[in-house]
Amino acid sequence: xxxxxxxxxxxxxxxxxxxxxxxxxxxxxxxxxxxxxxxxxxxxxxxxxxxxxxxxxxxxxxxxxxxxxxxxxxxxxxxxxxxxxxxxxxxxxxxxxxxxxxxxxxxxxxxxxxxxxxxxxxxxxxxxxxxxxxxxxxxxxxxxxxxxxxxxxxxxxxxxxxxxxxxxxxxxxxxxxxxxxxxxxxxxxxxxxxxxxxxxxxxxxxxxxxxxxxxxxxxxxxxxxxxxxxxxxxxxxxxxxxxxxxxxxxxxxxxxxxxxxxxxxxxxxxxxxxxxxxxxxxxxxxxxxxxxxxxxxxxxxxxxxxxxxxxxxxxxxxxxxxxxxxxxxxxxxxxxxxxxxxxxxxxxxxxxxxxxxxxxxxxxxxxxxxxxxxxxxxxxxxxxxxxxxxxxxxxxxxxxxxxxxxxxxxxxxxxxxxxxxxxxxxxxxxxxxxxxxxxxxxxxxxxxxxxxxxxx
Amino acid sequence: xxxxxxxxxxxxxxxxxxxxxxxxxxxxxxxxxxxxxxxxxxxxxxxxxxxxxxxxxxxxxxxx
Numbered sequence: 001x002x003x004x005x006x007x008x009x010x011x012x013x014x015x016x017x018x019x020x021x022x023x024x025x026x027x028x029x030x031x032x033x034x035x036x037x038x039x040x041x042x043x044x045x046x047x048x049x050x051x052x053x054x055x056x057x058x059x060x061x062x063x064x065x066x067x068x069x070x071x072x073x074x075x076x077x078x079x080x081x082x083x084x085x086x087x088x089x090x091x092x093x094x095x096x097x098x099x100x101x102x103x104x105x106x107x108x109x110x111x112x113x114x115x116x117x118x119x120x121x122x123x124x125x126x127x128x129x130x131x132x133x134x135x136x137x138x139x140x141x142x143x144x145x146x147x148x149x150x151x152x153x154x155x156x157x158x159x160x161x162x163x164x165x166x167x168x169x170x171x172x173x174x175x176x177x178x179x180x181x182x183x184x185x186x187x188x189x190x191x192x193x194x195x196x197x198x199x200x201x202x203x204x205x206x207x208x209x210x211x212x213x214x215x216x217x218x219x220x221x222x223x224x225x226x227x228x229x230x231x232x233x234x235x236x237x238x239x240x241x242x243x244x245x246x247x248x249x250x251x252x253x254x255x256x257x258x259x260x261x262x263x264x265x266x267x268x269x270x271x272x273x274x275x276x277x278x279x280x281x282x283x284x285x286x287x288x289x290x291x292x293x294x295x296x297x298x299x300x301x302x303x304x305x306x307x308x309x310x311x312x313x314x315x316x317x318x319x320x321x322x323x324x325x326x327x328x329x330x331x332x333x334x335x336x337x338x339x340x341x342x343x344x345x346x347x348x349x350x351x352x353x354x355x356x357x358x359x360x361x362x363x364x365x366x367x368x369x370x371x372x373x374x375x376x377x378x379x380x381x382x383x384x385x386x387x388x389x390x391x392x393x394x395x396x397x398x399x400x401x402x403x404x405x406x407x408x409x410x411x412x413x414x415x416x417x418x419x420x421x422x423x424x425x426x427x428x429x430x431x432x433x434x435x436x437x438x439x440x441x442x443x444x445x446x447x448x449x450x451x452x453x454x455x456x
Numbered sequence: 457x458x459x460x461x462x463x464x465x466x467x468x469x470x471x472x473x474x475x476x477x478x479x480x481x482x483x484x485x486x487x488x489x490x491x492x493x494x495x496x497x498x499x500x501x502x503x504x505x506x507x508x509x510x511x512x513x514x515x516x517x518x519x520x
Binding site: 016026036120122126305 | 494497498501502503504507508509510511512513
């Protein structure tokens with residue numbers, strides 16, 4: 001019988017060295033060809049793009065360079081939501097007959113209405129493969145076995161992990177809908193080598209295991225891999241905690257549900273790489289609309305080649321990223337240093353200083369006594385100034401909670417340069433969701449948020 | 457085998473699959489062949505050798 005895999009493949013550093021290390025000039029030439037074809041496809045199949053491009057006076061022949069393409073009108077989630085609302089399921093934004101569709105997913109709705117996401121089978125195949133690039137680079141191979149610690153529902157993020165496991169050819173244990181103790185007992189019984197969950201939930205499982213007298217660092221799990229929230233490639237403190245609690249190597253993927261699992265983790269674990277097989281992306285200054293230079297912070301604007309059922313062209317992710325063209329790992333794909341630094345829709349300026357939630361989170365992880373349960377509240381005071389307050393649960397038994405809050409406030413001021421008040425809250429008072437944890441709670445008046453959004 | 461030969465072999469395989477689809481009578485076999493074509497397209501996509509985002513778009517049905 002022919003072995004499932006040949007050793008010469010298993011020993012390779014990359015899942016697809018041909019594309020992952022392709023020279024920038026060749027990658028850009030491929031992107032340009034694919035963007036021209038995709039734009040033609042959208043114009044032929046999507047009423048949404050027919051109207052949008054006609055209104056902007058766009059002709060296919062105008063798209064001769066990547067810069068031409070970046071000047072196409074941007075698209076945004078709100079437009080898609082409006083059309084879907086007027087004409088369910090997909091309104092004018094769908095590009096294929098129902099016969100082609102294999103899956104209907106939805107966004108998690110953390111910012112309000114759920115966006116509907118139609119996918120063909122082929123879309124799901126390539127969506128899932130984004131995970132594989134990250135897993136392979138970390139050393140995960142088809143002989144590994146995955147444990148999924150979540151309920152699937154309509155949530156695209158973790159369905160895509162399933163598509164990824166199938167693409168990799170590995171074995172899957174679906175944990176399904178259980179409480180934390182149930183997941184822990186199953187992990188011990190089934191002995192998977194890879195855990196997939198949000199980072200917060202992985203840390204929560206470790207806490208619960210400790211209460212049960214179980215040391216998960218001695219379990220079969222050798223890798224933990226995460227999405228849905230800032231994780232080990234964004235926050236060194238989260239990386240250290242995950243590695244320590246699970247006795248494993250943690251990794252992270254950045255996804256945008258309606259687009260793709262678009263940026264698998266870098267093995268340096270200091271950021272993620274845009275999957276340039278599936279997407280073309282660039283960074284835009286939210287204030288001026290101009291493209292920002294390599295290494296500068298800008299909004300990640302993405303075009304997906306793998307959402308053929310609902311094309312997304314020059315799509316605003318609202319994620320603020322620091323893109324770099326070089327990385328020590330050897331991949332030539334755009335590197336997002338620190339993953340996502342903030343959101344254009346949570347932009348916060350405190351006394352003239354841009355405050356990125358990721359910087360606050362990074363510091364919280366360094367303060368002994370602060371647990372992984374915390375959140376940032378955004379408010380606006382009577383004089384019209386934005387404020388951020390951090391609420392956190394102390395590690396049980398860590399002593400003087402008020403003193404700890406004072407220490408956090410002082411360290412935030414020292415690191416970020418503005419006053420951000422911290423207060424401790426009782427153990428168990430903050431939410432512990434299995435899916436996304438809402439770290440930033442924007443309590444500013446709705447009209448303020450809308451104005452910021454329009455400005456961005 | 458050179459890269460070009462590898463690519464052209466994949467392209468020829470797609471043509472052969474298209475011809476088989478035209479001749480095939482059974483839904484079960486049609487679905488198998490659809491999967492074969494999708495994966496051949498994916499192989500070409502991952503080599504950067506095809507730009508149409510869907511296999512169905514590049515008219516790979518044979519004339520037979």
